[in-house]
Amino acid sequence: MDIAAVSRAWLAALLLCGLLALTAWGVGVRQAGAAEAxxxxxxxxxxxxxxxxxxxxxxxxxxxxxxxxxxxxxxxxxxxxxxxxxxxxxxxxxxxxxxxxxxxxxxxxxxxxxxxxxxxxxxxxxxxxxxxxxxxxxxxxxxxxFVQSYLLYVRKGSPLRWDGTAFENLDGPVGAISSYSVVQDLRRMGVPVEEERSLTINLRKLLEGRIAASAELEGMGDAAIAAHPAFAGAIEKLQPPLRSKPxxxxxxxxxxxxxxxxxxxxxxxxxxxxxxxxxxxxxxxxxxxxx
Missing domain, CATH: 3.40.190.10 (Periplasmic binding protein-like II)
Incomplete structure (x- = not known):
């Protein structure tokens, strides 16, 4: 038998075993990391x-x-x-x-x-x-x-209007959750934005008159308002959506x-x-x- 051919076969086998071991190790590390994190x-x-x-x-x-x-x-x-x-x-x-x-x-x-x-x-x-x-x-x-929409939430009776293109009677900053995409969307439109860590904080600031509106994902905004009677009686959402995105x-x-x-x-x-x-x-x- 050709010694060179045998050597190549052994080398290929060793490489295959190494790859299999490395794959198993990677899966194990990921699983262990998941538990630790x-x-x-x-x-x-x-x-x-x-x-x-x-x-x-x-x-x-x-x-x-x-x-x-x-x-x-x-x-x-x-x-x-x-x-x-x-x-x-x-x-x-x-x-x-x-x-x-x-x-x-x-x-x-x-x-x-x-x-x-x-x-x-x-x-x-x-x-x-x-x-x-x-x-x-x-x-x-x-x-x-899926596709979901950002809507503007305002105090009931607010004069603020949004027609899908432009704002009317916007008299203060708009609240949004920090690092959500709507922050950049609003800033590109020239709208002042106040970022907060949570939707609940935004809605409280809205009730206190510290922001003119809160830009929230509709499902999340509706759920938060439904869970807090104080919000449900004092906050409404404007149509059309501010943005709809995949x-x-x-x-x-x-x-x-x-x-x-x-x-x-x-x-x-x-x-x-x-x-x-x-x-x-x-x-x-x-x-x-x-x-």
Whole structure:
């Protein structure tokens, strides 16, 4: 037998074993890191691959329910239901941690989380986050999780008006949650913005007359107002929406560069499951429950 051929075969075998060991080590490190970083019960325990995702502590019915860090897996919200279907399809255990939005971006930037949702597109986020794209490089909205709208919330009787293009009788700053995309949208329109860490703070400032309006995601704004009688009696929302946008599961750039095929498979599965009968049935059940 050709000694050189045998040597090449042994070298190939050793390289293969090394690659397999490295892959197993990477999965183990990711799983251990998820536990150490505070990621809780996953969507598909025991799956071959673990991905760590972060999302907001504020409820956004029906996409994610409940406030704070707890996840009620009996009824977590439609986005988590969707990702549970994706995980079952791809043999992935998505592990979740609920944190304030700005902290979630920080965790992704530091490699302590693999991805974050729900993310709208901003050019400023391109350096940190990877979005699903078509072959020509444009954003692939078909692989977004869903579309949602920002609305302006004002005190009842406010003279402020928004016609979809311009403001009328805007007599003060607009409140918004720090690092949300609407902050940059408003500033590009020349509107003064006051950033706060939470929606509740914005609505309290609105009631106190410290801001002229609060720009909030409709599902989150409506849920917060419904949960606080003082808000419900004194705050209303203006139509039309300030902005309507597709919202994505985005991966950190470093993760996307290291696992491009995995990221694409997840985005493809989101589109497939979103259009499938199982998710349609879940969406109907959430709608019938009134959220």
């Amino acid at each position: 505070g990621f809780g019960q996953g969507s598909n325990p025991g799956a071959a691959t673990t991905l760590r995702l972060v999302y907001e502590v504020t409820a956004n019915p029906p996409r994610h329910l409940g406030a704070g860090t707890r996840i009620d897996w009996a009824r977590p919200g439609l986005t988590l239901e969707l990702l549970r279907l994706v995980g079952a399809r791809l043999d992935i255990d998505f592990q979740f941690q609920r944190v304030p939005w700005k902290r979630g971006l920080f965790l992704v930037e530091q490699g302590l989380a693999d991805g974050i949702f729900h993310t709208s597109h901003l050019p400023e986020r391109e350096a940190l986050l990877a979005y699903p794209r078509r072959a020509d490089g444009t954003l692939d909205e078909s692989r977004a999780i 919202y994505y599961l985005t991966f950190g750039r470093a993760f996307r560069d290291a696992e491009p095929e995995l990221a694409e498979r997840v985005w493809d599965a989101i589109a497939a499951e979103k259009a499938g009968p199982a998710f349609a049935a879940l969406a109907e059940s959430y709608e019938s429950d009134g959220e």
